[in-house]
Amino acid sequence: MNYDYTDVQKSVQENFANFCQKELAPRAQMLDKAHEEEVPALIKENIRKLASIGYLGMAHEEKYGGTELDLITQAIAGEEVARACASSFLSAGASCGLFGVPLKLFGSEAQKQKFLPGIISGDLIGAFGLTEPEAGSDAASIKTTAVKKGNEWVLNGVKTFITNATLADVVLVMAYNDKAAGPGAGVTAFLVEKGAPGFSVSKPFDKLGFRGSPTAEVILQDCVVPDGAVLGNVGQGFIQAMQTLEFGRIGMATVALGIAVNAMELSNAYSKERKTFGKPLNRYQMISFKLADMMIMTDIARMLIHKAAWAKEAKNPEAAIHASCAKLFASETATQIASMAVQVFGGYGYIKEFPVERLYRDAKLGEIGEGASEIQRILIAKSILAKYAK
Ligand SMILES: Cc1cc2nc3c(=O)[nH]c(=O)nc-3n(C[C@H](O)[C@H](O)[C@H](O)COP(=O)(O)OP(=O)(O)OC[C@H]3O[C@@H](n4cnc5c(N)ncnc54)[C@H](O)[C@@H]3O)c2cc1C
Incomplete structure (x- = not known):
């Protein structure tokens, strides 16, 4: 049992503390007060700054541009990011974590090649779409549906409170493809790109806090995605x-x-x-x-x-x-x-x-x-x- 940080952890802590206090902390008040139309450019700039110090790739393999450090080291870096600017932590985390981690764990090689390098460099922004207007804590009661038609899927539903919705190039969306099979076997996760037909987002919510990290609805109206958008296996999404x-x-x-x-x-x-x-x-x-x-x-x-x-x-x-x-x-x-x-x-x-x-x-x-x-x-x-x- 030893509470000391390793040499790598010590240097991560020091580098992130210095970088985040210099690059993010002075912008945190301004980001919080920014008008909703100014927020996307400001937060994207912060996400790019975090990419430049390697933050977005800490959970990811080297072959996609990451450094794949252990979770304690990631938490040490994350604490410094959040100490400087919590909104930046949330938006960066939704992209490289909530979107990037399931892609890393369950995605095909082609899907990883397509999205991970951009997520790690900050050129692409991801989001995670589980919550719905009538399903938050009780996530198994989501209503979004996915119906297979030939080589494509048609998605219908609304996802709410989605961090980065208005910034995202791609959203991981959970939908029932087989309601009768229940959440354990009937939900599938889809990588839905913002240009997909039938994909749109609402205006951002006017929130109490984390005002620098946009949150909005993702609307899927007969939204068509290819079979290749399924993350891992059909039925494993929940x-x-x-x-x-x-x-x-x-x-x-x-x-x-x-x-x-x-x-x-x-x-x-x-x-x-x-x-x-x-x-x-x-x-x-x-x-x-x-x-x-x-x-x-x-x-x-x-x-x-x-x-x-x-x-x-x-x-x-x-x-x-x-x-x-x-x-x-x-x-x-x-x-x-x-x-x-x-x-x-x-x-x-x-x-x-x-x-x-x-x-x-x-x-x-x-x-x-x-x-x-x-x-x-x-x-x-x-x-x-x-x-x-x-
Ligand atoms: C700023 C923000 C960002 C978010 N980002 C994302 C995101 O990126 N992706 C995403 O999918 N979701 C996101 N969410 C959604 C978030 O995860 C949900 O708001 C959360 O899970 C709670 O769900 P709910 O809001 O529907 O509340 P409800 O489920 O309606 O719960 C309301 C209250 O009742 C309590 N409650 C519910 N059930 C029980 C029970 N059985 N016993 C006792 N108490 C209970 C809850 O704890 C809560 O206090 C975000 C939310 C916010 C506010």
């Missing part, structure tokens, strides 16, 4: 999506941690400078104890994330539960720490000019996206009941 979300939950935990660490550091710096009653805020126990709690909570969140990453890497049978624990704790922690940070800043924390206001809004997504807190608790509870049933 299982592929659930496996992808195990990685995604470590990602959501990581973005929450980045937000929390940023909030803690800003609170620490502010409380050193701001004086009341002739003393800096951090000399008051009620403020310094908030900083202490922030430190402990971020440390625990990081440990849970690294444990979940280790478990996934080691193919540990409890890996999915470790991912749920990390996601649940880190996201709830981020909301609490961002709230404490606003408190430390007092009235200034409530003003948009100060970044803790943005962090407070951004943090909430972690408790909702990729399996809300309630769903994680259900999964964790089921696992503990089963474990101690014997």
Whole structure:
């Protein structure tokens, strides 16, 4: 047992911290405040910046342009990206992770050759389309259908809350090809390109947080895709999506941690400078104890994330539960720490000019996206009941 980072992890942490603080952090407030029409160009520029430091290829093989580093190292880099700009983490992650990882795991060689080099270089943007207006937590109740006609498939349905929908060149869409077979065997995943007939996207949603990462609906109206758009095997789409979300939950935990660490550091710096009653805020126990709690909570969140990453890497049978624990704790922690940070800043924390206001809004997504807190608790509870049933 050893908590030290390896030499590679140390240098990744240092390089990403320097790069992201220089290239992303100064743009984070501007991105949050940008008009919806300006957002696509700004976020694409950030995604390209992340491509230039190798971030988009960390999960992917060298032959497509990646570096294929382990999941803990990816989490170390991801924390730095999120600490600097959470919206950039979300959009980059939806492309190289939620879209790129299932392509890596289940795609044919031709599909990987077609999309992965562009995803890794930032020239192509991907998205992941599972959620529907009436199916979020209960993903098995999606209504989108896929009907085979000759060598093609015709898709019909609406996907909602899709990160990158308005930017994406290609969206991974889950649809029922055989409702009677149920989610385990009747859902198929399709790589739907934006030029496909019958494919369109809505206007982006006007969101509480993560305003620099566009979210919109993907509309499939008699949308025709070739047989070659099927990811892996027909009928495996739901299982592929659930496996992808195990990685995604470590990602959501990581973005929450980045937000929390940023909030803690800003609170620490502010409380050193701001004086009341002739003393800096951090000399008051009620403020310094908030900083202490922030430190402990971020440390625990990081440990849970690294444990979940280790478990996934080691193919540990409890890996999915470790991912749920990390996601649940880190996201709830981020909301609490961002709230404490606003408190430390007092009235200034409530003003948009100060970044803790943005962090407070951004943090909430972690408790909702990729399996809300309630769903994680259900999964964790089921696992503990089963474990101690014997
Ligand atoms: C900004 C943003 C980006 C997103 N990006 C993507 C994306 O890229 N791709 C994608 O496919 N999806 C995406 N999502 C969708 C996200 O994963 C869903 O919003 C999430 O899974 C919750 O689903 P829902 O919104 O339908 O809520 P619901 O399922 O309607 O749940 C509403 C509330 O009820 C609770 N609840 C539901 N069932 C139970 C139960 N059995 N017991 C107790 N409580 C329960 C939930 O936890 C939640 O608090 C995104 C969402 C947002 C907001």
